[in-house]
Amino acid sequence: MTVSKRIVLRFPRRLVERPIVYRLVKDYDLELNILKASITPEEEGLLVLELKGDQKEYDKGVDFLIKAGVKIQSLSQDVTRNEERCNHCGACITVCPTGAFRVDPKTREVLFDNEKCIACGLCIPACPPRAMEVHF
Amino acid sequence: MAKTIAEINEKIKEGKAVVFTAEEIIDVAREKGVKKAAQEVDVVTTGTFGIMCSSGAYFNIGHSTQRIKLGGGRAYLNDVPAYTGLAAVDLFLGANALPDDDPRNRIHPGEFIYGGGHVIEELVAGKDVRLAATAYGTDCYPRKRLETLINIKDINEAVLFNVRNAYQNYNVAVNLSNKTIYTYMGVLKPHLGNANYSSAGQLSPLFNDPYYRTIGIGTKIFLGGGIGFVAWQGTQHNPGVPRTEKGIPKEGAGTLAVIGDLKQMSPRWLVGSSVLGYGCSLTVGIGVPIPILDEEMLEYTAVTDADIYAPVIDYSDAFPNNKPGKLAEVTYAELKSGRIKVNGKAVPTASRSSYPRAVEIAAALKEWIQTSKFLLTESVQPLPGAESGVGVKPLNERPIEY
Ligand code: SF4
Ligand code: SF4
Numbered sequence: 001m002t003v004s005k006r007i008v009l010r011f012p013r014r015l016v017e018r019p020i021v022y023r024l025v026k027d028y029d030l031e032l033n034i035l036k037a038s039i040t041p042e043e044e045g046l047l048v049l050e051l052k053g054d055q056k057e058y059d060k061g062v063d064f065l066i067k068a069g070v071k072i073q074s075l076s077q078d079v080t081r082n083e084e085r086c087n088h089c090g091a092c093i094t095v096c097p098t099g100a101f102r103v104d105p106k107t108r109e110v111l112f113d114n115e116k117c118i119a120c121g122l123c124i125p126a127c128p129p130r131a132m133e134v135h136f
Numbered sequence: 137m138a139k140t141i142a143e144i145n146e147k148i149k150e151g152k153a154v155v156f157t158a159e160e161i162i163d164v165a166r167e168k169g170v171k172k173a174a175q176e177v178d179v180v181t182t183g184t185f186g187i188m189c190s191s192g193a194y195f196n197i198g199h200s201t202q203r204i205k206l207g208g209g210r211a212y213l214n215d216v217p218a219y220t221g222l223a224a225v226d227l228f229l230g231a232n233a234l235p236d237d238d239p240r241n242r243i244h245p246g247e248f249i250y251g252g253g254h255v256i257e258e259l260v261a262g263k264d265v266r267l268a269a270t271a272y273g274t275d276c277y278p279r280k281r282l283e284t285l286i287n288i289k290d291i292n293e294a295v296l297f298n299v300r301n302a303y304q305n306y307n308v309a310v311n312l313s314n315k316t317i318y319t320y321m322g323v324l325k326p327h328l329g330n331a332n333y334s335s336a337g338q339l340s341p342l343f344n345d346p347y348y349r350t351i352g353i354g355t356k357i358f359l360g361g362g363i364g365f366v367a368w369q370g371t372q373h374n375p376g377v378p379r380t381e382k383g384i385p386k387e388g389a390g391t392l393a394v395i396g397d398l399k400q401m402s403p404r405w406l407v408g409s410s411v412l413g414y415g416c417s418l419t420v421g422i423g424v425p426i427p428i429l430d431e432e433m434l435e436y437t438a439v440t441d442a443d444i445y446a447p448v449i450d451y452s453d454a455f456p457n458n459k460p461g462k463l464a465e466v467t468y469a470e471l472k473s474g475r476i477k478v479n480g481k482a483v484p485t486a487s488r489s490s491y492p493r494a495v496e497i498a499a500a501l502k503e504w505i506q507t508s509k510f511l512l513t514e515s516v517q518p519l520p521g522a523e524s525g526v527g528v529k530p531l532n533e534r535p536i537e538y
Contacts, residue, residue: 041316041325087185087407087419090487091322094330103474108491125247126323128187128409128419128488 011045183497186489205277251416254408304342313452318413337468352515358423361405364396
């Protein structure tokens with residue numbers, strides 16, 4: 001049976017420079033589509049992947065990642081903005097590793113693009129009025 | 137021809153005052169020229185909405201049936217300690233106060249979810265707040281314990297009193313070190329990963345009256361959604377710093393101490409805030425009207441982001457260790473472009489204070505003035521100016537001999 005899943009991988013600093021993802025293709029015959037890749041302020045590697053392949057191989061691949069020390073999270077978490085609470089200060093903009101926030105050059109309002117969000121959670125404690133909320 | 141504040145007030149009362157925000161006036165001055173604009177315009181309104189740590193409020197909660205003297209005892213509002221060094225039922229609550237059991241930075245960076253600023257926001261929002269107090273008991277104030285809900289509607293006084301707000305200019309914070317740091321200027325990524333600034337720039341009150349010609353003690357202002365007053369110069373008021381040709385300070389300079397009745401303010405403009413790894417605070421909305429007395433005042437208010445420079449400071453070393461030295465000087469126009477150049481590197485910028493909300497404050501104040509709801513005041517005493525010699529001294533630590 002083939003599966004296709006979107007997952008978020010977080011690499012600790014020591015793994016950032018190792019070719020781990022490549023092994024998924026080579027050893028487990030998984031097809032992958034990189035949706036996002038970046039290094040967070042904590043210097044953690046962040047990778048959002050769409051992984052496709054045989055269920056058994058998929059499970060083995062994920063198991064390999066976990067054993068290697070990669071933290072895995074499914075993309076089912078949703079981060080939303082409480083519009084009442086957001087005052088468009090901008091403190092979140094440079095905190096977000098995927099550029100989900102940008103300033104409207106005209107109004108200087110901070111626009112939040114949920115599509116770009118990978119639910120890493122970094123903006124949540126960094127927002128002074130605590131307008132960013134995570135839902136499980 | 138010069139105008140007086142009294143003349144402007146007459147026009148406000150008649151509903152005829154010509155008012156622009158400090159953003160709008162830039163184009164008005166460009167189109168009409170300074171001379172004509174100064175004749176036609178009566179008032180320019182400013183605004184700023186940012187985290188202002190030296191904020192607080194005092195309360196008189198009223199006397200209980202058996203009297204209690206909180207002075208010298210302990211008092212907590214929603215578990216946040218309030219200052220009890222005043223008489224029987226007066227309390228002062230600072231925006232940075234934290235519950236005794238808050239973990240602070242024990243697990244760094246601390247989250248600082250709830251503190252004094254949040255209590256102030258909840259009170260202003262009309263929510264009940266828990267007061268828990270203990271006292272030592274006296275013959276005239278025998279009671280030793282008190283636990284009750286209080287509400288801003290019922291207590292005698294609730295007064296916002298901020299000892300340092302509305303900074304005239306501020307540092308741009310960066311991090312030269314190799315690890316992320318958590319500062320009052322926000323999360324700063326290593327190796328110049330980002331640059332955070334905190335001023336409304338061209339809309340900010342003291343940039344529009346750089347030598348404090350009209351803003352002084354007693355000036356009536358927009359404060360927290362209601363009306364307040366300038367009570368004094370703010371602490372660390374530092375007017376003598378280097379200025380541009382147009383008089384704009386090139387680093388943190390003047391500050392205001394402000395006061396106002398909390399009961400007529402709104403939680404939209406006083407927001408409890410959490411600064412990751414730093415502490416709790418209060419985000420405050422302030423707007424100051426500037427009377428256009430003459431061409432000079434109009435020229436001041438027509439200041440643009442491109443005219444205002446801010447120093448870029450390293451918050452991993454220079455700031456914490458109080459060392460001099462700025463890495464660069466950038467304009468607010470550059471800061472707002474989203475990127476600045478520091479040490480040859482393009483650094484993404486982010487603001488800590490809200491420009492859209494500053495615009496909203498200036499517009500609200502404009503509307504109050506246009507509809508005769510808000511009259512201007514003469515200041516009763518000017519703030520210490522650039523020539524006053526008033527400045528900021530570092531602490532001179534001296535050993536204590538035993
Ligand atoms: S930090 Fe919070 S309040 Fe500020 S713009 Fe971002 S979401 Fe809005
Ligand atoms: S959780 Fe916040 S910081 Fe993380 S990707 Fe989403 S918006 Fe950006």
